[in-house]
Amino acid sequence: MLYAILCYNSEEIVGAWTKEEDDAVMADLSVVHDRWAAEGRFAGAARLLPTTAATSLRKGDEPLVLDGPFVETKEQLLGFYVLDCESLDQALEAARDLAKANPGVGGYEIRPVGLFVPGSGLA
Amino acid sequence: MTTDLAWIDAALTGARPRAVGALLRYFRDLDVAEEAFQNACLRALKAWPQNGPPRDPTAWLILVGRNAALDQTRRQARQAPLPADDQISDLEDVEAPLAERLDEAHYRDDILRLLFICCHPELPATQQIALALRIVSGLSVKQIARAFLVGESAMEQRITRAKARIAGADTPFETPGPVERSERLGVVAAMIYLVFNEGYSAGGAEAEARRPLCEEAIRLGRLLLRLFQAEPEIMGLTALMLLQHARAPARFDGQGAVVLMDDQDRSLWNGKMIAEGLALIDKAMRHRRAGPYQVQAAIAALHARAAHAEDTDWAQIDLLYGALEALQPSPVITLNRAVAVAKVRGPQAALEMIEPLASRLSGYFHFHGVKGALLQQLGRLPEAREAFGQAIALAGSAAEAAHIRMHLDRLSREGQAASV
Numbered sequence: 001m002l003y004a005i006l007c008y009n010s011e012e013i014v015g016a017w018t019k020e021e022d023d024a025v026m027a028d029l030s031v032v033h034d035r036w037a038a039e040g041r042f043a044g045a046a047r048l049l050p051t052t053a054a055t056s057l058r059k060g061d062e063p064l065v066l067d068g069p070f071v072e073t074k075e076q077l078l079g080f081y082v083l084d085c086e087s088l089d090q091a092l093e094a095a096r097d098l099a100k101a102n103p104g105v106g107g108y109e110i111r112p113v114g115l116f117v118p119g120s121g122l123a
Numbered sequence: 124m125t126t127d128l129a130w131i132d133a134a135l136t137g138a139r140p141r142a143v144g145a146l147l148r149y150f151r152d153l154d155v156a157e158e159a160f161q162n163a164c165l166r167a168l169k170a171w172p173q174n175g176p177p178r179d180p181t182a183w184l185i186l187v188g189r190n191a192a193l194d195q196t197r198r199q200a201r202q203a204p205l206p207a208d209d210q211i212s213d214l215e216d217v218e219a220p221l222a223e224r225l226d227e228a229h230y231r232d233d234i235l236r237l238l239f240i241c242c243h244p245e246l247p248a249t250q251q252i253a254l255a256l257r258i259v260s261g262l263s264v265k266q267i268a269r270a271f272l273v274g275e276s277a278m279e280q281r282i283t284r285a286k287a288r289i290a291g292a293d294t295p296f297e298t299p300g301p302v303e304r305s306e307r308l309g310v311v312a313a314m315i316y317l318v319f320n321e322g323y324s325a326g327g328a329e330a331e332a333r334r335p336l337c338e339e340a341i342r343l344g345r346l347l348l349r350l351f352q353a354e355p356e357i358m359g360l361t362a363l364m365l366l367q368h369a370r371a372p373a374r375f376d377g378q379g380a381v382v383l384m385d386d387q388d389r390s391l392w393n394g395k396m397i398a399e400g401l402a403l404i405d406k407a408m409r410h411r412r413a414g415p416y417q418v419q420a421a422i423a424a425l426h427a428r429a430a431h432a433e434d435t436d437w438a439q440i441d442l443l444y445g446a447l448e449a450l451q452p453s454p455v456i457t458l459n460r461a462v463a464v465a466k467v468r469g470p471q472a473a474l475e476m477i478e479p480l481a482s483r484l485s486g487y488f489h490f491h492g493v494k495g496a497l498l499q500q501l502g503r504l505p506e507a508r509e510a511f512g513q514a515i516a517l518a519g520s521a522a523e524a525a526h527i528r529m530h531l532d533r534l535s536r537e538g539q540a541a542s543v
Contacts, residue, residue, distance in 0.1 A: 012138065013133050013134050013137040015137065015345065016133040016134075017133050053406070055406055066352075105134075105176045
């Protein structure tokens with residue numbers, strides 16, 4: 001089963017990281033990524049540009065295009081993982097690994113993936 | 124542990140504009156608000172490592188800061204025989220329902236107010252910038268002094284004087300109406316762009332010290348954009364700053380001399396910043412409410428989109444400068460347009476365009492630099508030399524002077540070659 005792990009955190013805090021702090025977090029996370037890749041279950045990950053660069057489309061008869069992220073909350077969706085897990089427990093374990101590598105506030109939303117469309121080999 | 128402290132530090136920095144803005148609304152006094160926030164930060168440094176971070180650090184800081192300041196007000200009130208009216212109103216505030224105080228809707232006007240009071244028209248630009256960096260961004264006096272290349276005590280004095288000036292001014296505490304809000308936004312956007320330019324215009328050895336000003340300005344732009352998500356000019360401003368700052372690593376060579384855009388190593392440009400800037404300008408354009416920041420960002424975007432200097436769409440840039448001249452007539456904009464015109468229609472057309480500007484721009488370094496380069500292209504070398512000479516006399520930094528000197532050296536080589 002593929003699981004998506006959605007990464008939530010405060011953009012104000014992450015945006016206040018210095019370049020060095022940001023680099024350090026990314027280096028710690030890449031250790032986790034490498035391990036998953038070695039196990040052959042890493043489908044990919046994305047880190048998104050700030051929510052200020054987001055545009056939303058609200059569904060309807062006449063779809064409405066809005067500036068900003070889809071919902072306004074204190075924490076913003078900053079990225080997501082798509083990971084092969086045998087069970088919810090294993091997905092939770094993976095999220096715990098991420099929390100260890102990138103501690104602080106924020107959290108992860110774990111949601112089973114109904115349809116996964118692999119990339120076209122962009123990288 | 125070190126991770127904890129670094130995280131707390133980032134959380135405090137991130138929370139600062141909202142928290143100080145809200146505390147200013149309660150206490151209507153900048154010094155009290157800043158001190159309350161400072162107190163809350165000290166308590167956070169003690170409490171958070173023990174108890175873990177709160178779910179909403181900003182709300183925590185506002186509450187704790189407010190309570191600390193109220194305690195102090197109460198203590199002072201007990202010592203005084205008759206409390207002043209404003210202290211009574213502060214005590215009444217305690218009874219007000221908490222929910223109202225943490226209302227999200229207040230935040231954007233709180234932060235806008237905080238930025239707006241830094242833009243007091245009586246304050247010279249440098250004081251506005253210093254004040255915004257101190258109060259809103261929370262940079263230390265030492266950091267600001269380093270960025271402005273002055274001593275710490277001189278900067279301390281400058282900030283104290285600026286604060287005294289705004290303390291005497293009428294700070295608007297009522298919730299602004301739509302017209303006032305949009306006026307305030309315009310003033311604040313201009314101040315943020317000043318912060319950016321203070322960092323961007325520096326060259327050579329100064330560039331490194333002043334880089335934080337650019338980064339801070341971008342952070343303030345994103346902050347405003349989160350609060351006012353559908354304002355195309357704020358998108359344009361933030362895009363403009365991102366697109367310009369993306370070129371920072373290529374703008375100066377190893378010796379600190381200016382590298383012109385045509386000669387820059389474009390692989391050094393920051394692709395992530397460019398992507399964000401392009402996304403923002405695309406969003407802004409959809410509103411079809413053009414403004415000066417959007418047009419400038421659109422010009423910067425055309426440069427950013429060109430993989431090589433020769434791919435630059437100069438005809439489009441010429442048109443955009445024309446639009447900018449219509450929005451905001453200024454000889455400096457015409458001068459910039461002339462650079463595009465020279466690429467599209469040749470140096471003669473560009474020279475004819477800038478000659479009428481001579482009286483208004485005679486004291487402007489770039490005017491003589493551009494004029495010299497155009498004359499040089501036309502083979503009018505003695506006149507070019509004279510223009511470059513005037514530019515050197517007006518150069519604002521060693522890097523600018525060095526750049527013009529390079530042109531002069533090239534001229535004398537061409538002159539020799541011609542006479543051989």
